[in-house]
Structure formats: C-alpha cells, structure tokens
Amino acid sequence: MSTDTSSDTSSGSSTETSARRDDREPAWLLVTRREIVSRITDKSFLIGTALMIVMIVGFIGFTAWQDEKTETATLGATPEAMAMATAIKDNAADVDDKLKVTLVELDDEDAAKTALREEDVDAWLHPVDGGWELTSESSEQDSLTDVARVVVRQQVLADNAAGVGSTVQALEAGSTVSTDFLRGDAEKAGVAEAVGFVFVFLFYFSALIFGMQLASSVIEEKQSRIVEIIAAAIPLRHLLAGKVLGNTALAVIQLLVYLAVGLVGLSFTPYKSYVPSLSGPTVWFLGFFLAGFVALACLWAVAGSLASRTEDLQATSTPLTMLMLAMFFGGLSLEGRGQVIASFLPPVSAVVMPKRILAGGVAWWEPLVALGLLALFAGATVWVGERLYRRALLQTGGRVSLRQAWSAAE
Structure with missing residues (x-):
C-alpha cells in the first residue's frame, strides 16, 4: 500500500517538474x-x-596619416632667380597640396653650393641656357621637382604669351586631354x-x-x-x-x-x-x-x-x-x-x-x-x-x- 502511495507521489512530482519545465524557456x-x-x-x-x-x-589611422602627411622642402635661390622661386613657393599648394615650400635667398653660386653641402637647403634654383635648373646635393627632390616643372612652365608660358600680345588660355586652347575609364575607376x-x-x-x-x-x-x-x-x-x-x-x-x-x-x-x-x-x-x-x-x-x-x-x-x-x-x-x-x-x-x-x-x-x-x-x-x-x-x-x-x-x- 505504501509502495503505491510512493509511486503516486513520485509520479505527481515528476508531472509537476515537467509542468514547471514546460513553463520555462x-x-x-x-x-x-x-x-x-x-x-x-x-x-x-x-x-x-x-x-x-x-x-x-591603427591601420586606418596610419593610412590616413600617410595620405594627409605634408612634405616640406627648402628651396634656395640667388637674386636673379628669386622671382621664379617665389612663384614656385606661392603656387606649390595648387600643384601638390601635400608639399610645403620654404624659400631661402642665397647671395651667389658659392653660397648656394655651400648651403647644399651643409643641407641648409634641399635644392637650388638657378637659370641656365634654355631654361632653369634645380640642383640638389646628391639625390633628386621628386615632389619639389614636379612642382617646379609645372610652375616654371606656367610662368614662362605666361611671359611668352604676354610678349606676343596673347594669353595663356588662348595659346592652350584645344590642348587639354580629359580622361575616362572603360572598366571603372x-x-x-x-x-x-x-x-x-x-x-x-x-x-x-x-x-x-x-x-x-x-x-x-x-x-x-x-x-x-x-x-x-x-x-x-x-x-x-x-x-x-x-x-x-x-x-x-x-x-x-x-x-x-x-x-x-x-x-x-x-x-x-x-x-x-x-x-x-x-x-x-x-x-x-x-x-x-x-x-x-x-x-x-x-x-x-x-x-x-x-x-x-x-x-x-x-x-x-x-x-x-x-x-x-x-x-x-x-x-x-x-x-x-x-x-x-x-x-x-x-x-x-x-x-x-x-x-x-x-x-x-x-x-x-x-x-x-x-x-x-x-x-x-x-x-x-x-x-x-x-x-x-x-x-x-x-x-x-x-x-x-x-x-x-x-x-x-x-
């Protein structure tokens, strides 16, 4: 008799446990x-x-820093080249916004060579037969050279156009080359x-x-x-x-x-x-x-x-x-x-x-x-x-x- 009661109790307890489990998640x-x-x-x-x-x-920050990093260059010029050197300094940002040019006036050729050897300037701008020359101590200043070529060309072209009574825009008319991409950017x-x-x-x-x-x-x-x-x-x-x-x-x-x-x-x-x-x-x-x-x-x-x-x-x-x-x-x-x-x-x-x-x-x-x-x-x-x-x-x-x-x- 007691066994049956125990069995019933056990069965009831099991049923209650199952019911509680069903109520849970x-x-x-x-x-x-x-x-x-x-x-x-x-x-x-x-x-x-x-x-x-x-x-x-860190990777994104380094990439952004590399892309936004500004390069500095010191340009030396003797008196006869100061006007052109000033034009390079003033227009450098229009050509390369990551290059900042500092201008140093030099007395003569000997002072320019001494400044290059002592690394007081990165490059020396001076006129030569048929154009201008950018002299550096032992290696080319790539960014400064690129900027100098563009600015010097613009200045010389403007002077030549004024000499014949024309304008740079008139001389360059029809000479622009646009770009497009056949397969995307x-x-x-x-x-x-x-x-x-x-x-x-x-x-x-x-x-x-x-x-x-x-x-x-x-x-x-x-x-x-x-x-x-x-x-x-x-x-x-x-x-x-x-x-x-x-x-x-x-x-x-x-x-x-x-x-x-x-x-x-x-x-x-x-x-x-x-x-x-x-x-x-x-x-x-x-x-x-x-x-x-x-x-x-x-x-x-x-x-x-x-x-x-x-x-x-x-x-x-x-x-x-x-x-x-x-x-x-x-x-x-x-x-x-x-x-x-x-x-x-x-x-x-x-x-x-x-x-x-x-x-x-x-x-x-x-x-x-x-x-x-x-x-x-x-x-x-x-x-x-x-x-x-x-x-x-x-x-x-x-x-x-x-x-x-x-x-x-x-």
Missing part, C-alpha cells in the same frame, strides 16, 4: 544564453576583440579589392576562432562526462542548437563591431567618399556570413563530438580546416570565370560573392541565388551534422569515425 535558448554569457564575460574574448579593434583603428577598384580582402579575412578569422572554441567546449563536456548529465535533462539536438546559435550570435556581434569601426574610421580618410557605396556590399556580406558561419559552426561541433580527447581534435578537424583554407585562398585568388562559378558554390560563395558585389557588374538576381543556395547548404549541413553529433557525442571509447557516427544506434 526552451532548452536550446538556455544553452544559447549560457554560451553567450560565458564567452562575453571571458577576459580572453574581450581582450582579443579589443586588440582587433585597436589594430583596425582604378582607385575605386583598389578600395574594393582591399575591402574584399577584409571580408575574406574576417570570415576566415571568425569561423576558425569560434569554431575551434566550440569544438573544444564539446570535447571538454564529453571528456568530463558532463554531457551525460546534460543529455539526461535536455535533448542533444537542443544542446547543439544552443551552442551553434550562441556562437553565431557572438560572431555576428563581434563582426558588426569590426565593420562599424572600419566604416567609421574610413570616413575620416581620403577614401570617405566610398563609404556610402560600401554599405550595400557590407549588408550582403553579413547575410552570407550568417549562412556560411552556421554551416561551419555545426561542422565544428561535429568535429568535437567525434573526438574523445583534446588531442583527437587535430585529426577530426583536419578536413574542416582544409575546407576553410580552400575558402580563404579561393576568396583571395579566384578571378574571371572561376570566380563567377565559385560565387554560386557553397560554402566558398560565402566569401566570393561579396567580393564580386564589391567589384560591381553583378546582376541583381545573382546574390539572391547564391545566398539561397548557401542557405540550402547550411540547412543540409545542420540536418546531417545534428545526426552525427547526437550519435557520436555519447561514445567515449575513443575517436569516432564519420561512418561509425552515421550508422550508430540512437
């Missing part, structure tokens, strides 16, 4: 929150993110190429770092047998979903920070005019990153479940590492028809299609088709990966092969 959401909180409070994660931000800011193409490299690198970096950490956490739980306790409380597919979603959320948040810092920093450089045109490709990149990362994160979880010890991870993750290297180098080196084909081929399309969008000339439907195929690939990867993960995770007798995991009993 889903198990996968609990795992997702745990993954995010544990990582976002980890000092190594925060320090790594901060260091990457410092590197991005070379500078814009260079910026697109640089940003494309950043996209490829960020995808590879995030997928590798977060993937390795995800796989390591799976191995730690498996090796310590904690996963057996977790498996008794929640379905393993919920555990996998929580891990993948948690790491995906962290990767996307980190990526958004990097991209925001990069675009804001770029707006303070001479390339700020390109920021609006980079916004669209950046949004596309986020979409491709999300689909591609989910697929790879699931595969990293499988790599961790196949291993029984940390030492096994190198072997179980080798195919995945090779795939990621192929994506990285393919994203950087593919061109022409090979690039077009790869931009539709998952998972390489996650890095190749954003590069093509940056370069321009992509039909509106191409990114949609490529993203759709990548999403289908991610879905298939999650379906296959979930089966392998569930069947390999609780096997602790040694490293599990893919064939063993696929054919193992539930």
Whole structure:
C-alpha cells in the first residue's frame, strides 16, 4: 500500500517538474544564453576583440596619416632667380597640396653650393641656357621637382604669351586631354579589392576562432562526462542548437563591431567618399556570413563530438580546416570565370560573392541565388551534422569515425 502511495507521489512530482519545465524557456535558448554569457564575460574574448579593434583603428589611422602627411622642402635661390622661386613657393599648394615650400635667398653660386653641402637647403634654383635648373646635393627632390616643372612652365608660358600680345588660355586652347575609364575607376577598384580582402579575412578569422572554441567546449563536456548529465535533462539536438546559435550570435556581434569601426574610421580618410557605396556590399556580406558561419559552426561541433580527447581534435578537424583554407585562398585568388562559378558554390560563395558585389557588374538576381543556395547548404549541413553529433557525442571509447557516427544506434 505504501509502495503505491510512493509511486503516486513520485509520479505527481515528476508531472509537476515537467509542468514547471514546460513553463520555462526552451532548452536550446538556455544553452544559447549560457554560451553567450560565458564567452562575453571571458577576459580572453574581450581582450582579443579589443586588440582587433585597436589594430583596425591603427591601420586606418596610419593610412590616413600617410595620405594627409605634408612634405616640406627648402628651396634656395640667388637674386636673379628669386622671382621664379617665389612663384614656385606661392603656387606649390595648387600643384601638390601635400608639399610645403620654404624659400631661402642665397647671395651667389658659392653660397648656394655651400648651403647644399651643409643641407641648409634641399635644392637650388638657378637659370641656365634654355631654361632653369634645380640642383640638389646628391639625390633628386621628386615632389619639389614636379612642382617646379609645372610652375616654371606656367610662368614662362605666361611671359611668352604676354610678349606676343596673347594669353595663356588662348595659346592652350584645344590642348587639354580629359580622361575616362572603360572598366571603372582604378582607385575605386583598389578600395574594393582591399575591402574584399577584409571580408575574406574576417570570415576566415571568425569561423576558425569560434569554431575551434566550440569544438573544444564539446570535447571538454564529453571528456568530463558532463554531457551525460546534460543529455539526461535536455535533448542533444537542443544542446547543439544552443551552442551553434550562441556562437553565431557572438560572431555576428563581434563582426558588426569590426565593420562599424572600419566604416567609421574610413570616413575620416581620403577614401570617405566610398563609404556610402560600401554599405550595400557590407549588408550582403553579413547575410552570407550568417549562412556560411552556421554551416561551419555545426561542422565544428561535429568535429568535437567525434573526438574523445583534446588531442583527437587535430585529426577530426583536419578536413574542416582544409575546407576553410580552400575558402580563404579561393576568396583571395579566384578571378574571371572561376570566380563567377565559385560565387554560386557553397560554402566558398560565402566569401566570393561579396567580393564580386564589391567589384560591381553583378546582376541583381545573382546574390539572391547564391545566398539561397548557401542557405540550402547550411540547412543540409545542420540536418546531417545534428545526426552525427547526437550519435557520436555519447561514445567515449575513443575517436569516432564519420561512418561509425552515421550508422550508430540512437
């Protein structure tokens, strides 16, 4: 009689526990929150993110400093050349806005040579038969020479025009040469190429770092047998979903920070005019990153479940590492028809299609088709990966092969 009462009590308690569990949030959401909180409070994660931000800011700052850096040059001139030297000094900014010319008056030729030897001046301007000469101590002053040639030509042309009763504009009429680009602006193409490299690198970096950490956490739980306790409380597919979603959320948040810092920093450089045109490709990149990362994160979880010890991870993750290297180098080196084909081929399309969008000339439907195929690939990867993960995770007798995991009993 007492046994029946105990059984009824136990059954009632179990029912109440189940009811309370049903009232709580889903198990996968609990795992997702745990993954995010544990990582976002980890000092190594925060320090790594901060260091990457410092590197991005430093690189952009150095680029801006290099582009805005002003070069100074000291120009010496004897009395007969002072008028021309003054014209060079006054008009230098119109020719090269990064060159500032300082003028030094010299008494004669001997004083000029002495000033050059003692490095008091960078160059000495003086008239010679048929024109002007810029003499330096041992090497040509490139920026100063370029400015001097333009200004001297303008001054001489103006003087000659005045001598024949004409104007410079009249003499130069019909002599201008304009430029156009058959295949687009070379500078814009260079910026697109640089940003494309950043996209490829960020995808590879995030997928590798977060993937390795995800796989390591799976191995730690498996090796310590904690996963057996977790498996008794929640379905393993919920555990996998929580891990993948948690790491995906962290990767996307980190990526958004990097991209925001990069675009804001770029707006303070001479390339700020390109920021609006980079916004669209950046949004596309986020979409491709999300689909591609989910697929790879699931595969990293499988790599961790196949291993029984940390030492096994190198072997179980080798195919995945090779795939990621192929994506990285393919994203950087593919061109022409090979690039077009790869931009539709998952998972390489996650890095190749954003590069093509940056370069321009992509039909509106191409990114949609490529993203759709990548999403289908991610879905298939999650379906296959979930089966392998569930069947390999609780096997602790040694490293599990893919064939063993696929054919193992539930």
